[in-house]
Every structure is written in C-alpha cells, then in structure tokens.
Amino acid sequence: MKMTSEFSGNPTDTNCSPPPRVSRKPSAGTTQVNVKGVCFGGKEAVVIAGPCAVESREQLFETARAVRKNGAGVLRGGAFKPRSSPYNFQGLGEEGLKMLKEIHNETGMPVVTEVMDTRQVELVSKYADMLQVGSRNMQNYPLLKEVGMSKLPILLKRGMMATLDEFLLAAEYILNMGNENVVLCERGIRTFETSTRNTLDLSAVPMLKNLSHLPVIVDPSHGTGIRWLVPSMSKAAIAVGADGLIIEVHYKPEEALCDGYQSLSLNEFSDLMPDLRKVAQAIGREIF
Ligand code: PEP
Ligand code: MN
Numbered sequence: 001m002k003m004t005s006e007f008s009g010n011p012t013d014t015n016c017s018p019p020p021r022v023s024r025k026p027s028a029g030t031t032q033v034n035v036k037g038v039c040f041g042g043k044e045a046v047v048i049a050g051p052c053a054v055e056s057r058e059q060l061f062e063t064a065r066a067v068r069k070n071g072a073g074v075l076r077g078g079a080f081k082p083r084s085s086p087y088n089f090q091g092l093g094e095e096g097l098k099m100l101k102e103i104h105n106e107t108g109m110p111v112v113t114e115v116m117d118t119r120q121v122e123l124v125s126k127y128a129d130m131l132q133v134g135s136r137n138m139q140n141y142p143l144l145k146e147v148g149m150s151k152l153p154i155l156l157k158r159g160m161m162a163t164l165d166e167f168l169l170a171a172e173y174i175l176n177m178g179n180e181n182v183v184l185c186e187r188g189i190r191t192f193e194t195s196t197r198n199t200l201d202l203s204a205v206p207m208l209k210n211l212s213h214l215p216v217i218v219d220p221s222h223g224t225g226i227r228w229l230v231p232s233m234s235k236a237a238i239a240v241g242a243d244g245l246i247i248e249v250h251y252k253p254e255e256a257l258c259d260g261y262q263s264l265s266l267n268e269f270s271d272l273m274p275d276l277r278k279v280a281q282a283i284g285r286e287i288f
Contacts, residue, residue: 018165018168018211018212019168019169019172020172021172021175021176021180022168022171022172022175022182022211022212022213022214023168023211023212023213024209024210024211024212024213025213028213029213030042030209030213030214030215030243031180031213031214031215032215033153033181033182033183033214033215034153034181035074035110035112035129035130035153036110036129037110038073038074038110038288039288040153040183040215040217040243040244041183041214041215041243042243043284043285043286044285044286044287044288045238045242045243045244045245045276045280045285045286045287045288046073046074046217046243046244046245046287046288047071047072047073047074047244047245047247047273047276047287047288048072048073048074048075048076048112048155048217048244048245048246048247049067049072049074049075049076049246049247049248049249049269050063050064050067050072050075050076050077050248050249051063051076051077051078051248051249051250051256051258051263052077052078052081052221052248052250052256052258052259052263053077053078053079053081053089053091053092053096053256053257053258053259054077054078054079054091054092054096054099054100054113055089055092055256055257055258057099058251059250059251059252060077060096060099060100060103061099061103061106062251062266063249063250063251063266064077064103064107064109065103065106065107066249066251066266066269066270067249067266067269068107068109069270070269070270070273071273071287071288072109072269073109073110073244073288074109074110074111074112074129074130075100075103075104075107075109075110075111075112076111076112076113076132076246076248077096077100077111077113078091078096078113078114078132078258079091079092079093079094079095079096079097079100079113079114079124080093080113080114080115080116080117080120080124081114081258082114082116082134082136082137083258088257088258089257089258094123096113097113097123097124097126097127097128098127100113100127100128101127104129110129110130111127111128111129111130112128112129112130112131112132112155112246113127113128113130113131113132114131114132114133114134115128115131115132115133115143115147116134116136116137116143117143118142118143118146121143121146121147121150125150125152128152129152129153130152130153130154130155130183131147131150131152131153131154131155132154132155132157133147133154133155133156133157134157135157135158135159135160135187135222136159136160138156138157138158138159138162138166138167138170139159139162139166139170141173144170144173144174144177145173145174145177147174147179148173148174148175148176148177148178148179149177149178149179150179151179152181153179153181153182153183154174154179154181154182154183155183155185155217155246156170156171156174156182156183156184156185157185157187157219158184158185158186158187158189158204160187160188160189160190160198161189161190162189164204164207164208164211167184167208168208168211168212171184171212171214182214183214183215183216183217183243183244184208184212184214184215184216184217185216185217185218185219185246186200186201186202186204186205186208186216186217186218186219186223186242187200187218187219187222187223188200188201188219188222188223188224188225189201196223196224196225196226196229197222197223197224197225197226197262198222198223198224198225199223200218200220200223200224200233202218202233202236202237202240203240204216205218205237205240205241205242206240206241209241215243215244216241216242216243217237217242217243217244217245217246218233218234218237218242218244218245218246219245219246219247220233220234220237220245220247221246221247221248221259221262221263221264222248222259222262224262225261225262226261226262227253227261227262227263227264227268230247230262230264230268230272231264231268231271231272231275234247234272234276235275235276235279238276238279238280238283238285238287239279239282239283241283244288245276247264247269247272248262248263248264249263249264249265249266249268249269250263250264250265251265251266252265253265273287
C-alpha cells in the first residue's frame with residue numbers, strides 16, 4: 001500500500017490513496033465500532049439524539065427519555081460547548097457531565113459528549129461512553145493524539161473547511177495512537193451558499209465509505225442549521241448509506257440556549273423515526 005498522504009477522491013487520480021490505517025483494504029467491510037453495546041457500522045444504522053448542550057436536569061432528562069422511547073440508540077449533549085461568541089452559553093462543564101451519567105444510568109443509553117481540549121480528556125472520560133471531537137478541533141493534532149490514547153470510541157466531525165483527505169488524515173492520527181474505534185461524521189461544510197448554515201455534503205458519505213473502513217454518520221442539524229430541513233436530509237443520509245445520524249432534539253426548542261432553530265421538537269423526532277425505518281428497509285438496512 002502506498003504510504004503517501006497525498007490523495008484525492010477523484011476517480012481519475014490513480015496515484016493517490018488514503019492514509020494506511022483508515023484506508024479500506026480491498027474487499028474488506030466496514031469496521032464495527034461498539035459504544036457500550038450499540039454498534040456503528042453494522043446492518044443497523046444508529047440514531048444519536050439529544051440536545052445541543054446540556055442546560056438543566058429537566059431539559060436533559062425530558063429530552064433523553066423521549067428520544068429513548070422513540071428509538072434513539074445513543075444520547076448526545078454537550079457539557080463543554082465550542083461557541084463562536086465568548087459571551088454565549090459555554091456549557092455546564094462537569095455538572096453537565098454528571099447529569100449525562102445520571103440519565104445514562106437511568107435509561108441505559110450510551111452518551112457521547114464533546115471534548116475540546118487535551119486537558120479535558122481525563123475528566124470527560126470519567127462520564128462519557130464516546131468522545132466527540134468537534135468540527136473546530138478536527139485539526140487540533142494534540143487533541144487527536146490524546147483521544148487516540150483513550151480507550152473510548154471517538155466521534156470525529158469533519159472540519160467545516162476540511163477536504164476529505166484532511167478529514168481522513170485527522171482520523172489517521174487517532175488510529176495511529178492505537179485507538180481504532182473511530183466514527184466519522186459529515187456535518188456540512190462552508191460554501192458560498194448562504195440559505196443554509198452549512199452545505200451538507202452527502203456525497204461525502206459514499207466517498208468516505210469507499211475510501212475508508214470506518215463507519216460514517218451524518219449530522220443534518222449542523223449540516224443545514226434549519227429545523228424543517230432536518231427530516232428530509234436525515235432520510236437522504238440513510239438512503240446514501242450513512243451508518244447513522246446525530247440529530248439535535250430539544251424539549252422546548254424555542255427556549256434552547258444553543259442551536260434551538262435547528263433542533264427538532266420531541267414530536268418532530270418521534271414523527272421522523274418511522275420514516276427513517278422505512279428508508280432503511282428500502283436499502284436493506286434497519287435502524288438500531
Ligand atoms: C455539536 O455537535 O454540538 C457541534 C458543536 O458540532 P460541530 O462541531 O459539528 O459544529
Ligand atoms: Mn449544536
């Protein structure tokens with residue numbers, strides 16, 4: 001195998017290949033990443049759901065119980081939030097992590113939450129079942145190396161201005177440190193288009209799955225930034241072969257401290273799940 005990091009997804013470019021540890025070996029399947037019994041990369045697509053940020057016990061617990069009831073496999077919720085403005089809600093920190101652990105113990109749902117800094121990895125790992133490296137940190141190489149030394153599975157989000165080769169190279173950092181449990185997440189990229197928050201690059205899904213053995217999921221919430229677009233893009237993501245979704249859901253989206261305009265209400269989430277099951281069945285898959 002070529003060890004070069006220079007490759008492109010251009011099918012006419014035969015000189016290039018993805019980095020060695022993330023690259024898909026000929027005829028090999030998708031690697032299965034197990035998050036406390038919930039498997040990414042198998043026949044079942046997994047829906048991760050929950051609020052953008054943990055805001056309060058009531059907000060987290062009501063949202064978590066509802067998404068669990070409607071078939072979410074993993075709970076999301078940020079305790080450390082990467083906000084564009086330093087004056088916006090930054091997250092509850094360890095208090096939020098404790099709430100995530102508590103609702104995990106109640107519902108049994110594994111929890112994914114973001115780690116923004118190498119100094120947070122130890123603390124967050126005490127409470128989380130999966131560590132999220134966010135878009136803004138996809139090229140934070142010390143952080144990638146640190147989570148590469150963790151025993152927990154990693155959800156790596158595509159940088160908002162990252163090419164797929166840069167994305168796979170970021171994943172390579174984690175695998176290179178010994179952690180092979182990485183799930184890739186397409187979350188939209190910055191383009192000239194302004195009608196959506198980001199441009200959700202759904203062609204990245206089959207392209208990444210062709211280049212790499214790692215499971216690939218889609219974030220239609222940050223990918224569009226618009227609540228009413230989330231259901232259709234979620235269905236489209238499953239249709240193009242995503243191994244799962246990460247969807248922001250809030251019990252009162254209009255009161256959310258973070259990303260309410262792109263969060264589904266509890267009813268919208270429960271309406272979406274049966275549709276996702278139908279799309280999954282149409283392509284020979286199921287929803288966890
Ligand atoms: C998030 O998932 O809450 C988040 C901040 O996402 P991203 O890193 O993709 O912007
Ligand atoms: Mn968010």
